[in-house]
Amino acid sequence: MNGFSQLLKKQHMTRNDLIELLRLTDTEQLQQLYEAAYAVKADCVGRVVYYRGLIEFSNRCIKNCCYCGIRRDNHEVERFDTEREDILAMAQWAYENRYGSLTLQSGERQDADFAAYIEQLVRDIKTMSHGELGITLCVGEQKEDTYRRWFEAGAHRYLLRIESSNPELYKQLHPQDGHHEWAVRKSCLESLHRIGYQVGTGDMIGLPGQTIEDLADDILFYRDMDIDMIGMGPYVVHHNTPVGKHVLTAGGDSPQCKSRRLTLGLNMIAVTRLFLRDVNIAATTALQALHPLGRELGLKAGANVLMPIVTLPKFRSQYLLYDNKPCVEDSPEQCRHCLEGRVASVGDTVGFEKWGDSPHFSKKK
Ligand code: SAM
Ligand code: SF4
Numbered sequence: 001m002n003g004f005s006q007l008l009k010k011q012h013m014t015r016n017d018l019i020e021l022l023r024l025t026d027t028e029q030l031q032q033l034y035e036a037a038y039a040v041k042a043d044c045v046g047r048v049v050y051y052r053g054l055i056e057f058s059n060r061c062i063k064n065c066c067y068c069g070i071r072r073d074n075h076e077v078e079r080f081d082t083e084r085e086d087i088l089a090m091a092q093w094a095y096e097n098r099y100g101s102l103t104l105q106s107g108e109r110q111d112a113d114f115a116a117y118i119e120q121l122v123r124d125i126k127t128m129s130h131g132e133l134g135i136t137l138c139v140g141e142q143k144e145d146t147y148r149r150w151f152e153a154g155a156h157r158y159l160l161r162i163e164s165s166n167p168e169l170y171k172q173l174h175p176q177d178g179h180h181e182w183a184v185r186k187s188c189l190e191s192l193h194r195i196g197y198q199v200g201t202g203d204m205i206g207l208p209g210q211t212i213e214d215l216a217d218d219i220l221f222y223r224d225m226d227i228d229m230i231g232m233g234p235y236v237v238h239h240n241t242p243v244g245k246h247v248l249t250a251g252g253d254s255p256q257c258k259s260r261r262l263t264l265g266l267n268m269i270a271v272t273r274l275f276l277r278d279v280n281i282a283a284t285t286a287l288q289a290l291h292p293l294g295r296e297l298g299l300k301a302g303a304n305v306l307m308p309i310v311t312l313p314k315f316r317s318q319y320l321l322y323d324n325k326p327c328v329e330d331s332p333e334q335c336r337h338c339l340e341g342r343v344a345s346v347g348d349t350v351g352f353e354k355w356g357d358s359p360h361f362s363k364k365k
């Protein structure tokens with residue numbers, strides 16, 4: 001066995017090992033990396049892909065993250081809230097189509113009405129599905145008490161990306177207005193663990209100013225925070241954001257740059273799979289914004305979760321976190337059929353009707 005094959009099989013990788021693997025660009029070595037990660041996925045979580053039907057129910061946001069297309073100060077965006085009945089109808093559709101879980105996602109709000117609204121919504125979805133639909137929430141930073149109310153209502157997973165484990169880089173990507181604090185975000189992850197959620201986090205990959213060392217540290221952060229599920233993906237430019245404008249002006253969105261961000265995104269999936277083994281990892285839509293087969297490539301590199309978009313078609317064009325978001329013109333039916341074919345093309349099957357909890361989480365119980 002040569003040194004590279006040994007590295008791929010190493011039980012206890014060091015930070016330097018992670019950096020060496022994340023840096024890879026040679027086609028043959030990349031192929032070996034992805035194959036090794038796929039073998040670990042087959043071994044530790046199985047060749048089954050679980051769906052989290054994604055309902056992006058509102059683009060109202062009190063935050064102003066400098067990379068995000070629905071940030072508060074983007075006045076080009078028409079704001080929307082999906083009617084409660086429409087969210088329930090979409091949840092019913094997902095249930096009838098045998099999706100095991102839903103993800104409810106929106107911009108961030110921290111007011112009491114929002115907390116009460118989500119609490120009731122979670123209860124209603126649970127009742128409608130006879131407790132069968134798993135619910136992941138992805139609605140930002142909240143007080144521990146609010147997270148607890150939602151957990152008690154029936155949500156059992158929460159996704160809150162740390163965005164970058166490097167507090168300095170985080171600072172550069174967020175306004176310094178006292179409302180975008182890395183330490184607060186980290187403490188939210190700790191609250192979620194205390195309450196008993198399956199905790200998900202992740203980063204954006206290929207951000208301006210981000211190094212390979214930062215990305216290796218993101219993976220170590222996932223380990224140190226005992227994270228159960230990872231939802232990470234390449235950074236994709238939105239033209240009307242401070243970070244997007246900076247990248248476009250600096251010529252950082254050429255086909256070569258996009259291809260590098262895609263490779264880095266796939267390498268992050270593969271190296272995270274090799275290092276953490278039994279966590280759930282999503283192949284996110286942002287991969288497909290950079291390559292038509294981005295999500296299949298993600299599954300081949302070790303991801304085992306997909307988030308088919310279930311958002312009402314009329315609102316999809318108003319939930320644009322970045323430019324060229326895929327599936328905006330599609331209906332939920334089209335997304336369902338298209339994804340099933342994509343999963344089969346990789347040689348995986350869909351875990352219909354199952355929650356597909358992270359084995360890492362299940363082992364802790
Ligand atoms: N507002 C909640 C929050 O920020 O946690 C949840 C929704 S937010 C839109 C979900 C994720 O979108 C963020 O965590 C961020 O990583 C991602 N995102 C935002 N802008 C992006 C961009 N330009 N490229 C890739 N991902 C982006
Ligand atoms: Fe709002 Fe989330 Fe976008 Fe930040 S990333 S502006 S919190 S929707």
